[in-house]
Amino acid sequence: MIIHHVPWLVTKLFPAYTWHKDRDHQHIYLTFDDGPVPGITDKVLELLDVYNYKATFFMVGHNVFKYPSLCKEVLAAGHQIGNHTYHHLNGNSCSKETYLADFNACQEIILETLGINTSCFRPPYGRINADQAKEISKSHEIVMWDVLSGDYNNKLPVERIIKKTIQYTRNGSIIIFHDQQKTAHRLPYILPDVLKYISNEDFLPVCL
Numbered sequence: 001m002i003i004h005h006v007p008w009l010v011t012k013l014f015p016a017y018t019w020h021k022d023r024d025h026q027h028i029y030l031t032f033d034d035g036p037v038p039g040i041t042d043k044v045l046e047l048l049d050v051y052n053y054k055a056t057f058f059m060v061g062h063n064v065f066k067y068p069s070l071c072k073e074v075l076a077a078g079h080q081i082g083n084h085t086y087h088h089l090n091g092n093s094c095s096k097e098t099y100l101a102d103f104n105a106c107q108e109i110i111l112e113t114l115g116i117n118t119s120c121f122r123p124p125y126g127r128i129n130a131d132q133a134k135e136i137s138k139s140h141e142i143v144m145w146d147v148l149s150g151d152y153n154n155k156l157p158v159e160r161i162i163k164k165t166i167q168y169t170r171n172g173s174i175i176i177f178h179d180q181q182k183t184a185h186r187l188p189y190i191l192p193d194v195l196k197y198i199s200n201e202d203f204l205p206v207c208l
Contacts, residue, residue, distance in 0.1 A: 002150040004164040011146070016137060018208075020146040021172040028173045028198065030055035030205045031145065033084060033122060035179035036063055036070040040187060044179050045077055047191050053198070053205040055079050056143075057179070058122040061086030061106030068113045075114050080207035082120040083107055083140065091128035099132045120208050143208060145176040151190055152182045161186075162193045169194075169203070 011019040021029060030048075035041040035057060048055055057074050059081060064071050075081060086105035089098070103121070110118055121140040123132075133142060147168045150156050169175060175194075177187060198205060 002148065002153055002156060004148050004150060005168040006144070006146045006148070014144075016133065016142065018141055018143045018174070020174050021208075023170070023172040026171055026201075026203050027206050028169060028171070028175065028203045029208055030175055030177070031058060031082075031122070031143070031208070032056070032177050032179040033058045033124075034060055034063070034088065036067050036074060037180050037184070038067060038070060040181070040184040041067075041070055041074065041179040043188050044177075044191065045073060045079075047188070047195060048079075048205075049077065051195055051199055051205075053195065054207050055205060056082050056120065056208045058082035058084035058120075058143075059106070059110065060084050060088050060124075061102075061109045062088075064106070064109045064113050071110075071113055075116070080120070081110060081114060081116060081118050082122055082143065082208070083110065083118050084122055085124055088124045090125050091123050091132050093127075096129070096131045096135070099128075100135055103136060141208070143174065145174045147173050147175040149175060149177050149190065149194075151187055152178045152180070154182070154186070158186055158189050161190050165190075165194050166197045169198070171203075174208075 085102045
């Protein structure tokens with residue numbers, strides 16, 4: 001079951017994480033996880049460019065290593081880069097030491113490839129324990145989301161993904177999509193309708 005909108009209570013139970021931004025302004029925050037991946041990340045860049053919208057790409061370190069030129073395209077287009085661990089680790093399934101080493105490895109490959117020290121982090125699967133989060137939050141904003149598109153779930157009809165993403169988008173929303181293999185054949189059909197809605201409602205997508 002996909003819960004497209006994070007319940008208010010969850011955000012209150014974990015106040016150290018960023019679930020959304022200022023509700024008083026019509027800014028929204030488009031985010032893309034797990035890339036960069038050829039054939040989908042570049043398509044996302046093309047679609048965002050149509051509206052001159054900016055987004056944040058939470059990149060897996062191993063993909064940065066494999067596709068450095070695509071990473072540079074994302075940065076050159078004016079988008080923000082975030083850390084998503086090197087191997088897409090589930091924080092609940094590994095030790096603090098293993099998780100932090102993977103986090104640091106991702107930070108290093110982004111710096112080596114792009115020459116930047118990113119300051120935002122998203123835990124893969126949204127899974128991170130208190131000890132891991134305490135250490136990472138010393139240097140990074142831990143960014144979650146309040147709108148989960150569900151684009152990675154092939155059992156969900158594209159129409160439902162579009163409908164639910166639009167339904168829950170409001171001022172300050174952080175929306176999560178995925179530029180990865182699972183979404184390569186679906187996101188190009190989902191994203192245009194969502195971007196059109198955003199434009200019609202006068203929301204302004206900006207970086208975190």
